Amino acid sequence: AQSVSQHNHHVILSEAASLELGCNYSYGGTVNLFWYVQYPGQHLQLLLKYFSGDPLVKGIKGFEAEFIKSKFSFNLRKPSVQWSDTAEYFCAVSTLNSGGYQKVTFGIGTKLQVIP
Amino acid sequence: DGGITQSPKYLFRKEGQNVTLSCEQNLNHDAMYWYRQDPGQGLRLIYYSQIVNDFQKGDIAEGYSVSREKKESFPLTVTSAQKNPTAFYLCASGIGTGVSQPQHFGDGTRLSIL
Numbered sequence: 163a164q165s166v167s168q169h170n171h172h173v174i175l176s177e178a179a180s181l182e183l184g185c186n187y188s189y190g191g192t193v194n195l196f197w198y199v200q201y202p203g204q205h206l207q208l209l210l211k212y213f214s215g216d217p218l219v220k221g222i223k224g225f226e227a228e229f230i231k232s233k234f235s236f237n238l239r240k241p242s243v244q245w246s247d248t249a250e251y252f253c254a255v256s257t258l259n260s261g262g263y264q265k266v267t268f269g270i271g272t273k274l275q276v277i278p
Numbered sequence: 279d280g281g282i283t284q285s286p287k288y289l290f291r292k293e294g295q296n297v298t299l300s301c302e303q304n305l306n307h308d309a310m311y312w313y314r315q316d317p318g319q320g321l322r323l324i325y326y327s328q329i330v331n332d333f334q335k336g337d338i339a340e341g342y343s344v345s346r347e348k349k350e351s352f353p354l355t356v357t358s359a360q361k362n363p364t365a366f367y368l369c370a371s372g373i374g375t376g377v378s379q380p381q382h383f384g385d386g387t388r389l390s391i392l
Binding site for chain 2 (some may be wrong): 168171205206207244251259263264265266268269270271
């Protein structure tokens with residue numbers, strides 16, 4: 163069964179600091195990877211996604227993530243965070259099960275707090 | 279605007295009572311999903327449906343039931359067999375074909391026990 167691990171549950175940074183949120187998954191087959199963000203009081207929204215090709219993917223608001231297949235990792239990065247990046251971030255992996263159904267599994271989330 | 283509508287926003291359940299959470303989408307998506315979000319546990323999959331009149335159990339289906347009679351609707355019933363129903367419930371939808379499609383989410387329903 164697939165699983166997703168996010169190692170940092172709560173991260174506090176000052177504005178302009180660099181960000182890296184860890185995400186590791188366990189699954190032996192083909193995966194697609196996502197990062198979602200949930201700003202305070204808002205619904206979950208897609209930040210970026212990896213399907214195939216260039217393992218370095220760029221998303222909205224200056225975020226990027228790198229898929230390292232050998233490490234089963236898909237870490238999220240941003241060179242310089244802003245106060246408006248305060249949110250909860252979820253890593254997710256999707257696979258096809260034996261019945262041909264897309265199953266998406268989420269990590270437990272990382273709460274990022276950016277201090278002005 | 280296309281999107282996912284969940285109702286009600288807040289719901290209270292008495293002991294031994296079944297309650298139904300509504301989820302409607304006008305995105306013409308084939309796939310729909312129900313997740314439960316608890317503090318410190320992230321999102322856990324309850325049920326998902328790839329097509330009308332078909333659905334699959336997720337990781338924590340016990341105590342829940344669903345139906346998918348229409349493409350745009352995927353109601354979730356929290357039965358009295360679910361002993362710890364207090365949580366935030368999220369409905370999502372996706373195009374559903376193949377592995378690659380991400381999901382759109384509703385605003386959620388917060389269920390509490392009286």
